[in-house]
Amino acid sequence: MKAELYIGLMSGTSMDGIDAVLARFGGPAGELIGHSSMPWPREIKGRLRALTLPGDDEIERLGPLDIEVADAFAETIHALLRQTGIRANQVRAVGSHGQTVRHRPNSTPPFTLQIGDPNRIAELTGIDVVADFRRRDIAAGGQGAPLVPAYHAVAFSHPSEQRFILNIGGIANITRLPGGGPDRVSGYDTGPGNTLLNHWAGEWLGTPYDADGAWAATGKINEELLEKMLEEPYFTQPAPKSTGPEQFSPGWLERHLDAFSLPPQEVQATLTALTAESIARAIAGEKADPCRVVACGGGVFNRELMRQLRRRLAPNPVDTTADHGMDPSRVEAMAFAWLARQTLLGLPGNLPAVTGASHPVVLGGIYPSARQRLV
Ligand SMILES: Nc1ncnc2c1ncn2[C@@H]1O[C@H](COP(=O)(O)OP(=O)(O)O)[C@@H](O)[C@H]1O
Ligand SMILES: [Mg+2]
Incomplete structure (x- = not known):
């Protein structure tokens, strides 16, 4: 050819x-x-x-x-x-x-x-x-x-290892690649990736994003707010499903924050936890252990997010596509x-x-x- x-x-x-x-x-x-x-x-x-x-x-x-x-x-x-x-x-x-x-x-x-x-x-x-x-x-x-899973299957499938390709853009999506070939590939949008993190960083830091997650790392995760946000029905809705920033919007966040009075860095830490936990729950819900998670999209440069993801997905390893030969961006x-x-x-x-x-x-x-x- x-x-x-x-x-x-x-x-x-x-x-x-x-x-x-x-x-x-x-x-x-x-x-x-x-x-x-x-x-x-x-x-x-x-x-x-x-x-x-x-x-x-x-x-x-x-x-x-x-x-x-x-x-x-x-x-x-x-x-x-x-x-x-x-x-x-x-x-x-x-x-x-x-x-x-x-x-x-x-x-x-x-x-x-x-x-x-x-x-x-x-x-x-x-x-x-x-x-x-x-x-x-x-x-x-x-x-x-999402439309990227067919490509993920071609580019990142492994003959024997079960993998999830995780794309953390504004919205996050996963592709499940059962080892052994491109059949039985599944995937869906898990919910917010960077969209709410960017919005909140813009409001309080005046920057387009929380660089490296450094600001989130200074805040404490508020477990009560996190659990409230995780009650959003989208997270437990069965696939096929997809979403956008229209759903996980600044208005959605404000509605949740109404009942709380928190320092802004705690909100950022909790939003980072929301992205990590919603992804971790989606992957856990697939009952695919042991598996390898391979992440891409700009979210991989958010160190705090990646730290939280690794903690929540342990003992399954979380790589980036850079470890598999392709720049995550x-x-x-x-x-x-x-x-x-x-x-x-x-x-x-x-x-x-x-x-x-x-x-x-x-x-x-x-x-x-x-x-x-x-x-
Ligand atoms: N150094 C960084 N620290 C934290 N977040 C980052 C960094 N670099 C990129 N990002 C995040 O990645 C996003 C871009 O990711 P991208 O994969 O292009 O998303 P999309 O597909 O939605 O455009 C940025 O908006 C930002 O939230
Ligand atoms: Mg982009």
Whole structure:
């Protein structure tokens, strides 16, 4: 098989920025050969965040943002091409996740919306774009999320060891990989990852996140608040399930905090415990011991969170994907490069056992570029 280059483009619910990877696929898993990241300009981030909650004039606000987000995606792709010395016509396609502004898999009818106009990305980069992956899974009766488990299975399965791939983005999700092959893979969103931690750090420190979890480490976990928050029905709801920052929102946190009067660092410590404990309970609920947990996503850089996770998951080991050959910050973008390739090969990208879709389906729409490719 001739090796092909794909670009994966991811911007998750943390809204920290855009991650782009260049991946070479000579075999199914692909190899990471370059990456580029760009933080969201503060102004765009504010408008994106505002759009994640219902408000006035949504279409008027969404229309231009859809284009500006695409422009930022294209800029990130151009930076990646410059850094890697690869020309646009050498790249088979871009897999663009888009920026989620609303994810309502349980409303009637369910819907999900990612923006960053793929037409514009194709026009500006001269590369074919595959985008809008989630809506096809929803149309097939699924949650539209998580979509990364199929890639996790290809990239991180072990022949005999049972593994959980844990992605700690704004929301956290797990993929269960029973040893021995890609069958019987399951997974779902466990609940908040960094989203509430970032919100609280923003309120009190004025920073986008609690760097290394250092502030949380100065606070005491309030067990009563932790237990109250863990009563949220989402945590015990059976899979398939997915969630977003609309559910685990600043308003959700405020409602819980009403009954408490705590120093802010205790709240941060307790929110860190909420992420760790909800993940640990989800994994324990799978009754899969012994297992290895392999973590990725920006949450792995939060030392306090990782310390709490290790304590709560012991004696099962908690690694990061860096221990298995992949930078934890690149895994999701790699998954979208892989998903784009699946689409162009006419292969499904969803796992019905994960999303609840009625069948496996080829995901996304294809937006051809105007330029000729090198073949
Ligand atoms: N050094 C760090 N200390 C604590 N948290 C970090 C650090 N680096 C990244 N993060 C967290 O990771 C998040 C980004 O993770 P990412 O995987 O990109 O999430 P998403 O997919 O939602 O965009 C940041 O918003 C922040 O919460
Ligand atoms: Mg991110």
